[in-house]
Amino acid sequence: DVKVTQSSRYLVKRTGEKVFLECVQDMDHENMFWYRQDPGLGLRLIYFSYDVKMKEKGDIPEGYSVSREKKERFSLILESASTNQTSMYLCASSLSQGVYLYYGYTFGSGTRLTVV
Amino acid sequence: DQQVKQNSPSLSVQEGRISILNCDYTNSMFDYFLWYKKYPAEGPTFLISISSIKDKNEDGRFTVFLNKSAKHLSLHIVPSQPGDSAVYFCAASANNAGNMLTFGGGTRLMVKP
Numbered sequence: 001d002v003k004v005t006q007s008s009r010y011l012v013k014r015t016g017e018k019v020f021l022e023c024v025q026d027m028d029h030e031n032m033f034w035y036r037q038d039p040g041l042g043l044r045l046i047y048f049s050y051d052v053k054m055k056e057k058g059d060i061p062e063g064y065s066v067s068r069e070k071k072e073r074f075s076l077i078l079e080s081a082s083t084n085q086t087s088m089y090l091c092a093s094s095l096s097q098g099v100y101l102y103y104g105y106t107f108g109s110g111t112r113l114t115v116v
Numbered sequence: 117d118q119q120v121k122q123n124s125p126s127l128s129v130q131e132g133r134i135s136i137l138n139c140d141y142t143n144s145m146f147d148y149f150l151w152y153k154k155y156p157a158e159g160p161t162f163l164i165s166i167s168s169i170k171d172k173n174e175d176g177r178f179t180v181f182l183n184k185s186a187k188h189l190s191l192h193i194v195p196s197q198p199g200d201s202a203v204y205f206c207a208a209s210a211n212n213a214g215n216m217l218t219f220g221g222g223t224r225l226m227v228k229p
Contacts, residue, residue, distance in 0.1 A: 009157070040125060042221035043160075043205060090159050094217075104150045104207060104217055107159030 003027050004108040006091050012114045019078040021111050023091030030096040032074035033105065034058075034066065036087040043090065049074055050096060081115045088112050119143045120208050122220035129227050135193040137223050139206035142187065146208040150217070151180060151191050154203045163204070164191070196227045 007022035025032065033048040035058075045058030047066040055066050063085060067075040074093075078085055089112075092105035121140045129135045139149075147168040152160035166173040166180045166189070173180050179192045193200055203224050207217040 004159070037154075040221070042122075043219040048216075092159075104152070104162055104165070104209070105160075107152075107161070109159045110157065112157065 004091055004093055004106050006089075006108040006111050008111050009109065010112050010114075012116060013078075013081050015082060015115055017078075017081045017115075019081050019113070019115075021076040021078075021089055021091075021113070023074045023076070023093075023108055024072055025074075025091075025093040025106070026072065027093060027106065028071070029093035029106075030071075031094045032068065033092040033094075034064075034074065034076045035090045035092065036060070037090060037110075038087050046076065078113075081113075083115050086113060086115045118221070119146075120206060120218050120220040122204075122206060122223045124223050125221070126224040126226070129196045129225065131198055131227055131229050132195045135191075135196045135200065135225055135227065137191040137193075137204050137206075137225065139189045139191075139220050140187060141189075141208050143208070143210065143218075144187070145210040146218075147211055148209040149180070149182060149189050150207045150209070151178075152205045152207060152219075154205065154222070160205055193225075196225075198227050198229050201225055201227045 004025045013019050034046040035043045049055045049068040065077045088110050090110045091108040094105045150165040151163040153163045154160040164178050182189045203222045205222045206220045
């Protein structure tokens with residue numbers, strides 16, 4: 001039973017293209033997150049959202065924007081893709097409270113984006 | 117400023133032996149710690165967690181130890197199996213920070229048959 005779904009597993013885009021990465025969760029979670037994972041750098045937070053239409057910058061927001069029009073959907077937008085944005089992108093969601101009772105974040109399967 | 121650090125980027129262990137993955141943190145406000153396991157081309161999945169009121173939590177072959185005074189936690193896998201080969205991330209949460217998780221850089225575990 002898939003709970004956090006990322007629309008694409010693999011994506012190849014050209015430099016300068018506008019790229020949309022979509023994430024949908026069916027657990028009625030308030031919080032949603034976008035991370036990128038690069039070798040040796042771990043998981044780096046790009047943006048997160050704690051409510052519909054709300055967004056907060058993470059550690060590396062430059063070159064990215066996000067949209068959360070509905071509670072279940074969180075989109076990551078690369079305004080003008082560059083080769084240094086080639087990475088594995090991970091979406092996650094969580095409840096806003098009671099992390100002790102649950103298992104932290106639930107992650108999607110990831111999108112491997114290559115910008116050429 | 118990395119608040120959660122995994123100083124070993126990789127670890128190689130023989131099948132059947134113990135794997136010990138380490139994690140250090142600097143923020144004394146962290147009060148809940150989790151370990152995630154990640155296979156290539158998949159998202160991280162929750163493995164085990166521990167509250168700061170405990171010093172040990174066990175789940176089958178996996179045990180997490182917490183040493184608050186040293187700000188150190190470790191994940192023990194006994195016995196290690198080839199299927200345990202993955203990247204392991206530790207994460208920490210502070211109740212006064214909206215339950216946001218801070219992740220370490222990950223350790224790649226390779227279990228050799």
